[in-house]
Amino acid sequence: MRLVLGAILLAHSYSWLFGGMEKLAATVTALGLPRWAAPVAAWAELLAGFLLVIGLAARLGALISFLHMLLGVWAHRKEGFLGGYDFPLALATISFALIFFGAGPLSVDSRTRPATGRRK
Numbered sequence: 520m521r522l523v524l525g526a527i528l529l530a531h532s533y534s535w536l537f538g539g540m541e542k543l544a545a546t547v548t549a550l551g552l553p554r555w556a557a558p559v560a561a562w563a564e565l566l567a568g569f570l571l572v573i574g575l576a577a578r579l580g581a582l583i584s585f586l587h588m589l590l591g592v593w594a595h596r597k598e599g600f601l602g603g604y605d606f607p608l609a610l611a612t613i614s615f616a617l618i619f620f621g622a623g624p625l626s627v628d629s630r631t632r633p634a635t636g637r638r639k
Contacts, residue, residue: 520617521571521577521623524584524610525569525580529565529568532561532562532564532565533565535557543560549594560587567587573627574628577617577622580617581614582614584614585611589611592608595607
């Protein structure tokens with residue numbers, strides 16, 4: 520889950536950072552947020568994707584992704600469910616699950632944190 524979510528976030532943020540910032544800025548300002556929030560959102564999405572792909576501080580990456588995707592749901596709410604907020608909602612749901620379940624055994628997190636003894 521985290522690898523797929525991270526790859527989606529990386530690809531999406533790349534498209535914003537390298538060619539789509541004006542569209543993102545228009546969306547952000549239409550929501551009533553300041554224009555400077557657009558690059559902050561794009562860089563946050565890139566950071567979340569990176570953290571999730573490598574599995575380092577994955578819960579933090581998932582939290583950033585969750586909050587970012589809630590904003591995406593809000594931005595696309597008027598477009599309806601299908602073709603509107605369905606995809607950000609699905610990504611928010613995956614992010615929410617990863618906040619609680621963590622990165623899993625194949626991650627940097629699992630190598631750097633001692634086992635709690637709860638799972639075997």
